[in-house]
Amino acid sequence: MMDTAANGNKAADAENTTPATDPAQEAESLAKEVAELKDRVLRTLAEMENLRRRTEREVADSRTYAITGFARDLVGVADNIRRALDAASDSGVVLEGPAKALVDGVELTERELLKVLEKNGVKKFDPHGAKFDPNLHQAMFEVPDARVPSGSVVQVIQPGYMIGDRMLRPALVGVSKGGPRTAPTPSASGAAAGGGGGGGENSGG
Numbered sequence: 743m744m745d746t747a748a749n750g751n752k753a754a755d756a757e758n759t760t761p762a763t764d765p766a767q768e769a770e771s772l773a774k775e776v777a778e779l780k781d782r783v784l785r786t787l788a789e790m791e792n793l794r795r796r797t798e799r800e801v802a803d804s805r806t807y808a809i810t811g812f813a814r815d816l817v818g819v820a821d822n823i824r825r826a827l828d829a830a831s832d833s834g835v836v837l838e839g840p841a842k843a844l845v846d847g848v849e850l851t852e853r854e855l856l857k858v859l860e861k862n863g864v865k866k867f868d869p870h871g872a873k874f875d876p877n878l879h880q881a882m883f884e885v886p887d888a889r890v891p892s893g894s895v896v897q898v899i900q901p902g903y904m905i906g907d908r909m910l911r912p913a914l915v916g917v918s919k920g921g922p923r924t925a926p927t928p929s930a931s932g933a934a935a936g937g938g939g940g941g942g943e944n945s946g947g
Contacts, residue, residue, distance in 0.1 A: 806906040813864045823852045869895045880912040884919040894918045
């Protein structure tokens with residue numbers, strides 16, 4: 743009995759000697775833990791949102807550019823159709839009867855093919871008269887022409903095609919060379935000449 747009472751007294755003494763927890767310190771610790779958990783949750787949500795956007799973008803790109811190889815082959819077919827039509831037009835022969843009907847049918851086929859390509863995100867562009875852009879055009883030769891600003895597309899050998907926002911095939915072009923980058927106006931030339939004469943008289947006086 744005495745041993746049991748002694749053990750009970752020791753346990754009571756141990757409880758009495760346990761330091762009391764500071765409420766303010768405990769609240770600060772809990773607040774810090776909550777802040778850390780909140781930060782983790784926000785980071786996880788941000789990562790999930792980034793993953794969702796990236797997945798949507800990849801799916802959209804896949805839909806848009808999945809037919810790139812097939813579209814490139816069809817563009818070659820469109821080129822051959824256009825060459826056939828140009829050859830018929832340049833022959834100088836007046837087409838009548840079945841021959842005219844055949845050419846009309848080929849033209850209709852070309853229009854339908856281009857319409858189908860555009861429906862699937864493939865667009866044809868003809869840069870004639872535009873400034874040469876190495877991202878869109880492939881220069882095949884230079885054309886000396888002083889009447890045209892240097893670096894302008896003066897001849898289109900083969901039109902280009904875009905698929906979505908990407909280049910499917912650059913346009914093959916001829917680029918002007920030798921023309922002024924900015925052609926001076928006659929009034930500006932006259933003013934410059936007049937100014938030179940006036941300066942001579944003043945220096946003589």
